[in-house]
Amino acid sequence: MIDVVNLEKHFGGENVLNGINVTINKGDVVCVIGPSGSGKSTFLRCLNMLEKPTGGSIIFEGDNLMDKHIDLNAHRQKMGMVFQQFNLFPHMTIMENLTTAPMMLKKMSKDDAQKKALELLERVGLADRASDRPSQLSGGQQQRVAICRALCMEPDVMLFDEPTSALDPEMVGEVLDVMKELAKAGMTMVVVTHEMGFAREVSNRVIFLDDGVIAEEGTPDEIFNHPQSERLQSFLAKVL
Amino acid sequence: MSFFTKFQEIFIEKGYYNLMLEGFKNTLIITLGALVIGLVIGTIVAVIKYFGEDSKPMKPLVWLCDLYTTVVRGIPVVVLLLIFFFVVFAKSSNGIAIATLTFGINSGAYMAELVRSGLNAVNIGQMEAGRSLGMSKMQTMRKIILPQAIRYILPAIFNELIALLKETSVAGYVTVVDLTRAGNLVRNNTYNAVVPLTLVAVVYLVLVILLTRLLKVLERRLSVNDRRRKS
Numbered sequence: 056m057i058d059v060v061n062l063e064k065h066f067g068g069e070n071v072l073n074g075i076n077v078t079i080n081k082g083d084v085v086c087v088i089g090p091s092g093s094g095k096s097t098f099l100r101c102l103n104m105l106e107k108p109t110g111g112s113i114i115f116e117g118d119n120l121m122d123k124h125i126d127l128n129a130h131r132q133k134m135g136m137v138f139q140q141f142n143l144f145p146h147m148t149i150m151e152n153l154t155t156a157p158m159m160l161k162k163m164s165k166d167d168a169q170k171k172a173l174e175l176l177e178r179v180g181l182a183d184r185a186s187d188r189p190s191q192l193s194g195g196q197q198q199r200v201a202i203c204r205a206l207c208m209e210p211d212v213m214l215f216d217e218p219t220s221a222l223d224p225e226m227v228g229e230v231l232d233v234m235k236e237l238a239k240a241g242m243t244m245v246v247v248t249h250e251m252g253f254a255r256e257v258s259n260r261v262i263f264l265d266d267g268v269i270a271e272e273g274t275p276d277e278i279f280n281h282p283q284s285e286r287l288q289s290f291l292a293k294v295l
Numbered sequence: 296m297s298f299f300t301k302f303q304e305i306f307i308e309k310g311y312y313n314l315m316l317e318g319f320k321n322t323l324i325i326t327l328g329a330l331v332i333g334l335v336i337g338t339i340v341a342v343i344k345y346f347g348e349d350s351k352p353m354k355p356l357v358w359l360c361d362l363y364t365t366v367v368r369g370i371p372v373v374v375l376l377l378i379f380f381f382v383v384f385a386k387s388s389n390g391i392a393i394a395t396l397t398f399g400i401n402s403g404a405y406m407a408e409l410v411r412s413g414l415n416a417v418n419i420g421q422m423e424a425g426r427s428l429g430m431s432k433m434q435t436m437r438k439i440i441l442p443q444a445i446r447y448i449l450p451a452i453f454n455e456l457i458a459l460l461k462e463t464s465v466a467g468y469v470t471v472v473d474l475t476r477a478g479n480l481v482r483n484n485t486y487n488a489v490v491p492l493t494l495v496a497v498v499y500l501v502l503v504i505l506l507t508r509l510l511k512v513l514e515r516r517l518s519v520n521d522r523r524r525k526s
Contacts, residue, residue: 128431129429131428131429136424138423138424142421143424144443145443146443155438156429160434205428214427
């Protein structure tokens with residue numbers, strides 16, 4: 056579904072990503088772990104071109120997103136993204152947060168969009184908050200809404216950029232539960248996370264990024280129980 | 296003779312209330328027209344500058360916008376008005392339309408800076424969220440960024456509107472009978488300065504107080520579910 060070939064990203068004189076090669080298949084749940092500054096978030100944000108890579112290519116469903124003539128907006132509609140800071144639209148109700156993009160971009164009728172939005176909110180247990188504003192919700196609730204907002208566009212893949220890092224500890228669980236449900240339902244997911252428990256339990260592949268390269272890659276069992284490189288061993292020793 | 300009997304004599308008996316109403320009406324037309332023109336120009340310029348910062352092809356446009364704000368902000372509005380009336384539109388005698396346009400263009404330069412500061416106050420994550428859903432830059436700007444920016448700068452826009460209202464008092468320079476000129480004409484014709492000029496001052500003052508009240512109401516309504524500090 057997504058082929059990342061030799062991806063490079065430089066900020067000024069700094070090399071953040073130094074040639075990353077990954078293939079993400081349909082139904083994969085890939086967790087990206089690594090120390091801070093290793094390029095995890097930059098890697099994820101390159102996947103939907105929020106960050107413009109300086110080299111390499113990203114082939115999404117057969118099209119190279121680095122191609123200048125490509126309709127990037129059309130491709131982004133198929134890649135949902137969830138941010139660390141939620142980034143809900145504060146001037147809209149929860150319902151409007153969910154329905155604005157589908158109505159504008161997929162020409163969905165208001166009724167259909169609202170029905171779809173309510174279904175999704177139901178799934179995350181927030182249907183009764185549809186007419187509230189984001190600021191009236193807790194962090195965990197906001198992040199669940201943000202997941203719904205992305206799902207409302209019926210994407211083929213979901214990108215999660217440290218979705219629980221800005222949450223109070225007691226709210227992490229509710230968001231991870233929603234993500235687990237999503238993985239169980241067969242959604243293709245790429246998750247940048249510090250939640251090793253989630254990575255171990257839910258993902259089918261883990262990528263360990265260090266210094267802008269993939270230092271190690273494998274199943275959760277391989278990564279967490281039989282780490283090969285010294286770098287990964289010392290990283291895991293610190294975080295587990 | 297007391298102020299009030301004089302007031303009654305001039306405006307009611309001699310019928311000068313007609314002239315004052317005419318001036319009042321023209322002041323409102325020019326102010327509101329200029330506000331709309333200023334907001335439109337200001338928003339367009341601000342959006343061009345916002346997107347132009349990291350786009351090479353837009354550089355000439357940005358340069359043009361910078362030129363506009365620099366020139367307009369560097370010239371007194373009376374001079375601008377005289378140039379528009381006697382040079383640019385020398386063939387037209389529609390003073391009200393020319394004054395409206397001039398004040399609009401003048402106000403646009405200040406609005407541009409206001410709107411731009413509002414756009415920059417909106418969290419960068421909002422643009423990213425819009426783009427990640429597949430919205431274009433302009434769609435995100437219209438639906439997500441601008442509505443939030445307007446909320447941030449609403450008080451500043453009202454300040455600009457108040458300044459604009461008072462600035463229009465120089466429209467008389469180009470034969471427009473606005474509130475100020477109407478009062479001055481009455482003074483000239485009746486040989487009484489105190490009554491008409493006091494009336495003019497009070498009308499401006501009341502308008503400004505009403506605008507300030509309106510701002511308070513709007514702010515309260517817009518910030519119902521906002522967590523910024525209420526003022």
